[in-house]
Amino acid sequence: MNLELEASGISVRYGGNLAVDGIDVAVPAGSMVGVVGANGAGKSTLINALAGWSRGTPMVRGSVRLGGESLDGLAPHRRAGRGLVLVPEGKGIFADLTVMENLALVRPPTDTTGRHVFSMEEIFGLFPRLAERRGHKGGMLSGGERQMVAVSRALRAAPRVLLLDEPSAGLAPRLVYELLATMRTLVDRGLSLLLVEQNVRATLELVDELYLLERGKVVARGPAASMKNDPRILEAYLGSLTT
Amino acid sequence: MNLAQQLINGLVLGSGYALIAIGWTVLLGAARLVNFAHGQLYMLGAFIAWFIMFKLGLSYFLSVPLAMLALGLMGVLLQAMMLRLVMQQNLTSLMIVTLGFGYVMQGGAAKIFGGDPERFISPLQNATIRFGEIWFTWQDVLTLVGTLLLFGVLWLVLNRTRIGAVVRSVAEDPKLAQLFGINAALVYIGVFVFECAAVGLGAGLVAPRTPILASMGFDEVILTFVVVVLGGIGSVGGSLLAGFGLGMFTALFGALVSPAYTTAAAFLVLLTVLVLRPRGLGAK
Numbered sequence: 223m224n225l226e227l228e229a230s231g232i233s234v235r236y237g238g239n240l241a242v243d244g245i246d247v248a249v250p251a252g253s254m255v256g257v258v259g260a261n262g263a264g265k266s267t268l269i270n271a272l273a274g275w276s277r278g279t280p281m282v283r284g285s286v287r288l289g290g291e292s293l294d295g296l297a298p299h300r301r302a303g304r305g306l307v308l309v310p311e312g313k314g315i316f317a318d319l320t321v322m323e324n325l326a327l328v329r330p331p332t333d334t335t336g337r338h339v340f341s342m343e344e345i346f347g348l349f350p351r352l353a354e355r356r357g358h359k360g361g362m363l364s365g366g367e368r369q370m371v372a373v374s375r376a377l378r379a380a381p382r383v384l385l386l387d388e389p390s391a392g393l394a395p396r397l398v399y400e401l402l403a404t405m406r407t408l409v410d411r412g413l414s415l416l417l418v419e420q421n422v423r424a425t426l427e428l429v430d431e432l433y434l435l436e437r438g439k440v441v442a443r444g445p446a447a448s449m450k451n452d453p454r455i456l457e458a459y460l461g462s463l464t465t
Numbered sequence: 466m467n468l469a470q471q472l473i474n475g476l477v478l479g480s481g482y483a484l485i486a487i488g489w490t491v492l493l494g495a496a497r498l499v500n501f502a503h504g505q506l507y508m509l510g511a512f513i514a515w516f517i518m519f520k521l522g523l524s525y526f527l528s529v530p531l532a533m534l535a536l537g538l539m540g541v542l543l544q545a546m547m548l549r550l551v552m553q554q555n556l557t558s559l560m561i562v563t564l565g566f567g568y569v570m571q572g573g574a575a576k577i578f579g580g581d582p583e584r585f586i587s588p589l590q591n592a593t594i595r596f597g598e599i600w601f602t603w604q605d606v607l608t609l610v611g612t613l614l615l616f617g618v619l620w621l622v623l624n625r626t627r628i629g630a631v632v633r634s635v636a637e638d639p640k641l642a643q644l645f646g647i648n649a650a651l652v653y654i655g656v657f658v659f660e661c662a663a664v665g666l667g668a669g670l671v672a673p674r675t676p677i678l679a680s681m682g683f684d685e686v687i688l689t690f691v692v693v694v695l696g697g698i699g700s701v702g703g704s705l706l707a708g709f710g711l712g713m714f715t716a717l718f719g720a721l722v723s724p725a726y727t728t729a730a731a732f733l734v735l736l737t738v739l740v741l742r743p744r745g746l747g748a749k
Contacts, residue, residue, distance in 0.1 A: 277640055298643040308644050316634045316641070323630045327645045379646060 225287075226251040226414040227272070227306065227383040232284035234264070234271045234438075241267040241280070243438040249383050249416050254409040256425040256446070257418045258459070259435035265418040266311055268435070269385050272416070273308035274298045289336065289382055305337055305382030311391055311418075314372030317361030321352055324360055324371050328378040337380040338412065345374045348404055366397040373401070383414045390421045402428050422459035426450055470599050471716045477605040479712020480612040481674075483705050485667035485685055486692035487615065488660030491623075494699020495636040495656045498551060498559060502543075502567035503689055504682025506661055509570055510536050510668030511677040512578050515585040525587050529669030533662040540661030544654045551653050552639075567682070575679040582676035590673050608670045615666065616705045623701060632656065636699065687728065691735050697745030706746055 227249040234242040242264040249255045257265050271282045275298040286293045288306050296304070315324045330339045346353035349370040355363060360371065369389050376384055386405065390398040398421060406428045409415050419425040426432065432449040434442040442452050449455055489503055500506075514532035517523050523531070543566060544551065550559050589603035623629035632652060634642045639649040692711055696703030714734060715727045722730070738746065 273644070275640070275644060297648075299646050299648050302644055302646040310641070310644065313638070313641065314644075316637050318633055318637050319630055323633075326627055327630055327634055327642075327647065329646060375645065 224251045225249065226289060227416065228287045229272055230285050232268060232271055232286075233282070234267045235281040236278060241438055242271060244284075245435075245438075245440055247272075247416070247433060247440075249414050250430075251414055252409065252412050253430040254406060254415045254417060254428060256429035256432045257416065257435060258420070258422045258425055258432060258455075261420070262437075263435040264438040265435055266387050267438075269308065269387050269416065269418045270310070273306060273385055274301050275308060275310070302379055303331060305331070305380065306385065307376045307379045307381035307383070308385040309372045309376045309387060309389065311387040313368075315360045315363075315368055315375065318359060320359050321356045321363070321371055324375055325378055328375055330378060330380050334380060337382055339380045340374075340377040345377060348377075348408075349374060365392045366394070366401075369393060369397075369401060373405075377408075381413070383416060385416050385418075387418045388420060389417075390419060390424065398424060422455065426455075467598055471720045472713065473599060473601050473605075475713035475716035476709065477601060477609060477712070478715055479709035480609045481667070481671040481708075482688050482692050482711050483708025484608065484612045484615065485664060485671060486689040486696075486704055486708060487619065487701070488663035488667075489689050490693050490696065490699060490701060490704040491619070491632075491663075492656055492660040493693060494701075495632045496551065496653050497554065497636065498556070498653075498657075499563065500657075500660060501560060501563040501686065502570060503660070503664060504684070504686035505567040505570040505574075506536060506539075506664045506682075507668045507672070507685045508677070508679065508682040509539075509574060510665035511585055511672035511681075512574055512583070512679070513665075514669045514672070515583055515677060516578070518585070519583075525589075529666065532669055533665035536665035537658045537662040540658040541654060543661075544657040548650055548653070552650060554639075571679060571682065578679055580679060582678050585672050585677050587673040604670070604673060611666065611670055612705075612708075615663070616701060620701050684728075688731075691731055695735055695738055695745055700745065703746050710746070 225248045229248070230246045232242055232245045232247070233240065245268055247257070247268070257268065259265050267280070270276050272286055274293070274296060288304055291304070293301050293304060293306060319327070325342065325345065331337065351367060352370055352374060355367060360368060363371065373386070373389070389401055393401070402424055405415060405417070417425060417429060426446050426449065429446045432444065432446050433440050434449070434452070434454060442449065442454055444452070485507060489500065492498055492500055510532045513535050514528040517528035517531050518525055547559060547562055550562065587604050589607055592603040593600050594603065594606070623632060631647055634645065634647060635649050635652040642649050688711070692704055692707045695711065696707035711731060714731060718727050718730050
């Protein structure tokens, strides 16, 4: 199996608190991998650590390889340039910039080998609403529109692997399914995607493989089809399906 | 009092205030940083231009861009030394560090250029234009036109180009900008270099009005502070407006009341504006 993203032994420590404890995670090329878990399980900390990014100053250990090349020690903007592109949870765009300015901030890479550079036409084809709102400032957009801009911005960077952190946060369920379905379509066309989500039900329907995190550790991992029957998933997240 | 002459004086003074302040406006707006060595940079810009003109024998029109270049290079050096603090947005330490830089510059300038006042004379300073009782110099015209051009170009760059969008994105959220592939450290260095070069231009155009001294700079920092705060932090248009407003006020207050109290009166205006419009004149 050709692994586009391979991370091993990722640990993240904030002072005395070990938020992520030696996690290995891999994203095969052209697949969608989900990471689920309760609040505080370490999902966002993990995905941020992969991108080399944090709003705090954590101590991060472990190794990250993208397309077989090590990204260790690289700053977040360099990892983004190599194709490991993160859409963080919450505020993922600039409120003071218009939609077009947000999208134009990203410079598509010069070396596009093995990467698809999404044109503005493709972006507006995926999210027609953004074409109508292209001159509006980020701060004037709805939560769903902001998330669309954040994802579009990431696509403009021609990601090898897209890291998507809780895109459903604060969105109406219909928008969540639409956004995740769009992501699935892109994966079917060859994009590799690591999705962190709280919405386990939606995640299980879309991803190829699922990791379950508890207290900073992977406690279960497997193909989504089999994880649907994992007792920990059933008990904690899908209890209503069994009744 | 000749009102028209005072209005001309106000325009000229105001363009100088705005020109000296523009670097700080961008630095504060884009990097959320203050540079308390701003006044000493003005002093250094004046002395470097003076040195190039009167010791190296080059023309005034070469001395000003060379002074801007020298201050720009100094900006790279200073920012390289402060970069870790800048990236951490450690504002208290930065305030002290820039104050320290200012004192080092002042001491260094006194050692190199001496403690006596020097005349940095522009060839345009004595070339006057008269319309009846109103007069001004070609240096005044150069300062006014230079200020308007710089502000116009800067506004266009900040609001109509990708570089401007990059600077505004770093101003809003430097951490998030990294995820857009933007090297925030490089943007900070660029903004700091602009601040230094712009104050170099300000010194080149404004300093010929008065004798230059190694100890000068404090008044310029104070006036810059007034212009930047009055205009609204980071607002280019607001700074221009505040600069002209302050210039007009200074000229009229000096003529009608007394030049001795203009600084105190300017701060009274600042307080009044901030009470009525807490985010300054340029705030939306």
